[in-house]
Amino acid sequence: MWMPRPDPGRTAEYHAAGYWRDDTIPGLIGAAACRAPDKIAVRDASGEQLTYAELGAQSDRLAGFLASRGVERGDIVTVCLPNWCATVVAFVATMKRGAIVNPIPVTYGRADIAYVLTKCGSRALFVSGRFRSVDFTVALSEINAAALAGQTIVRVGDGEVDIGTPWTEACSYTANAGVVKLAADDPAAVLFTSGTESRSKGAVHTHNTILFGERALSRALAIGANDIAFMPSPVSHTTGFMHGVVMTLTLGGTLSLLDVFEGGRAARQLADHRCTWTMGATPFLADIAAALEQTGSGLPDLRYFMCGGAPVPEALVRKAGAIGLRVMSIYGSTESPPHTVVHPDDPAENAWTTDGRPLGGIEVRIVSTEGLVLPVGEIGEEFSRGPNTFVGYLDEPELTAKDLAADGWYRSGDLARLLPDGSLRIVGRLKDIIVRGGQNISVREVEDYLVSHPAIQSAAVVAVPHPRLGETGCAVVVVRSGCSVTLAEVVEFLLAKGVARFKMPERLEIWPALPMNPSGKIQKFLIRKKLAESADGRQS
Template sequence: MGFPLPNPERAAAYRASGQWRDDTLPDLIAASVRAAPDKVAVRDASGTSLTYADLDARSQRVAGFLAASGVGRGDVVTVCLPNWCETVVVFVAVMRLGAVVNPIPVTYGRAELSFVLAKCDSRALFVPGRFRSTDFTALLAAVDPALLAGRTIVRMGEGEATIGHSRAEALTHSPLAAPPALDADDPVAVLFTSGTESRAKGAVHTHNTIRFGEQALADALRLDARDVAFMASPISHTTGFMHGVVMTLMLGGSLSLLDVFEGHAAMRQLAEHRCTWTMGATPFLVDIVAALEKTGSSLPNLRYFLCGGAPVPVPAAQRAVAAGVRVMSVYGSTESPPHTVVHPQDPADKAWTTDGRPVGNIEVRIVSPDGRDLADGEVGEEWSRGPNTFLGYLGEPELTARDLDPDGWYHSGDLARRESDGSLRVVGRIKDIIVRGGQNISVREVEDYLCAHPAVRQVVVVGMPHERLGEIGCAVVVPHPGRSLTLPELTDFLAAKGVARFKLPERLEVWPSLPSNASGKIQKFLIRKALAETPDRSQP
């Protein structure tokens, strides 16, 4: 697998300044094991709890299993598992081998899973037997057998089909005999993110880019080994993987995982495990605060609730404050993981008036369309650069060159302004994506699928504001003459294609034509304006 490489000049500068080092993520986790082997490293909603010694022993066995299966340094291992202790064991095992972790959400459908396996040429795949309403063994049985050939598959639990190896085979294998020598500039993770392209892109990170970013965020938040992180955000996403799993284990803290989110369950687990901080999209905040209000409970140990993915609505933030929850906005992306955050010493209202200040000397610019730096208060595209920035997209040199310029600046596609105190405020997006409950949906991907529907002549998908989820997708369809379409028909068509459920439009509008300019370009801003003024008639 040909991964993008660090820029030699920037790598040398980062090493000279001590921002990049020689210790790898497994080195840092091993230090946490030595410091407190009997301390709880991770626990989950099932009641499972692993000490650092347990985590070390189990990950050694899974690493031994993977090595015996032919997985080695630089090979990609795709991990499609929920927020379970065993998922963390697999992550650590993969990193020990010098292999590359590719976490993907359990919300992925057959189409997305197939795409990622082919794109990464994954040597191994971990899936649950069943999770929620999905039988993953049945899902894999529907995947092209040629795509699965030669890949080691491990099912963590049983489903209706017997595919691959069992959980027991992986967890009871003899430990890894001789860990390979690792380099901190080696790739350690491929994290997929949706943008304006029709398919997700795999952002490549090294031990150094992740370690620097997590340490910078931890320093800004004053987090250390005494902290207990709560993660209901999927650890198959950047938020959960980097800030939940990696940050906690490298600090020597404890991690509390919830696999099926519900406000009251989250509130109870936060209290029971005495969690000190968490991070998630606004819906998590809204539902936990509602549970606190309904029960009259409080979370005295919770120092911070970091919210990212979309601006925090003012009413939601103010209700949280009234319930005793300190909300702090955080901003970043998979390519440039959270590089601004509201700091603990900032006034509380910064949570809903800004997206925070840069961390760890990460550079931020607000740039005009012609590349000029803009003054405070002016709106332009947000660019960032630092030792946390990704190396590029897997197998996508042209996309990498578009988003990551030769000087190392990542062009976010977000519109923002800088305040006089250095705080950032994101005001919109250049890139055409929908952020539903903290999950990015590529509009173009959904549109490409819908164009194949026999009733669809033209289609656009736009985001519509939603009180709890932030945004939902609305499909605006121009049908072929004499054809009609309902929302259930549309979503059934997408589901049959294997599209993940969170990407399915939740509103349908059937129009005779779409507004366009003189050159024929569809004017989505006019569509959004019209939809905002039109009641939703697609629901029964």
């Protein structure tokens, strides 16, 4: 398995500039525990909470369990858990072993989980017994045995199938006595993200790439140890993992986690925990604002509501502002975590007219299809470069070379322009993905499954606007002669294949043919145009 490493030239440059240091994530969390051992480090919606001392002790015992099962420095540990205190313990214990954290969403289907485990060669897997409507013990029992071969499974809670080691047992081991020497330029996390490829790709980050980005963001927003972060975004995603868990705990702050999002519930937890900042996709903002408006309550402790993943509508920002929420748009990707943000001293309208200004130490440029750097106001592809940029894709050297240039510039695949004040504005995408409520969906992956349906001859999936989620998927299909298919049948077929529910098309169009150019490539712009012109797309 090919594990990407930092470029030697940029490594020397960033260390010399002080951008990269010798700190590691568990080392900084341990230092925070020494400063304030009795301070609450993390609490969740169930009422469970851990002080820094308790987080340290429990993660030490869990690291001891991982050591007893042969998990070593450089191994990958997959964590498929909701926003719980236990999830944070699993993250910290994994890193204390020198292993690499691989958080994956609990919305992943059976096929997604099997793919990631195989791709990573994971040595251990943390799962919940049940969460919401999913029994993960059943899902694991249906996965090909080869994908689970040689893995240690830890189960948080019970399910129908008795699989793996119970969480309480794993956390009762003797604390790991053997000190694992960590290096700041070692890989710390593999975060999977969907792009134009048919399968998700694992972006590899080191302690230094993660920590630089979190220092830059916290410095821009003056976030520190006295802050309380509210995180409704899954800690399996970049937002929750990096900005929620890592930034908060390395600063010595307090993290408030919500596992099942609902606007009223989120608003109450924000108030009860006296949270000072939060970050989430547009639907989170819309639902929290609606709940506050309905109850007439406010959040006087909340300084910032950072919003990304999709354009933030002006009407929503104004509505939020009217009830006391300061909205600040933020932009980035798993490969180049938020590298632009609306700063506190920027005009309020920048929240809906821009996607923020670059953080200190991070460069942004707009590039034409010919590779020329474009002036202010011209639209091209957004490139970024900085000490926060990932080091490559796990076991994908060719894809890494395609997206990450030798001189460190990452190609976002997003169309954008720079504004006179230095702000960035995203205007579209080159990549063929759907951003549903802040979650990326690879349309090619869904299309590959659709064309395996016995009734479907050809298929195209495109994004259609949605008032709350930003975008949802519309499947446009051509059926085989004498066949028919309904949306319900398509969803049932995809679920049976193990596809995650959030990737399901939410609209189905049956056409006699798909528009193609002379070379046979489907012309999706014509599909989008026709769907947009349709007053009411009929669902089957």
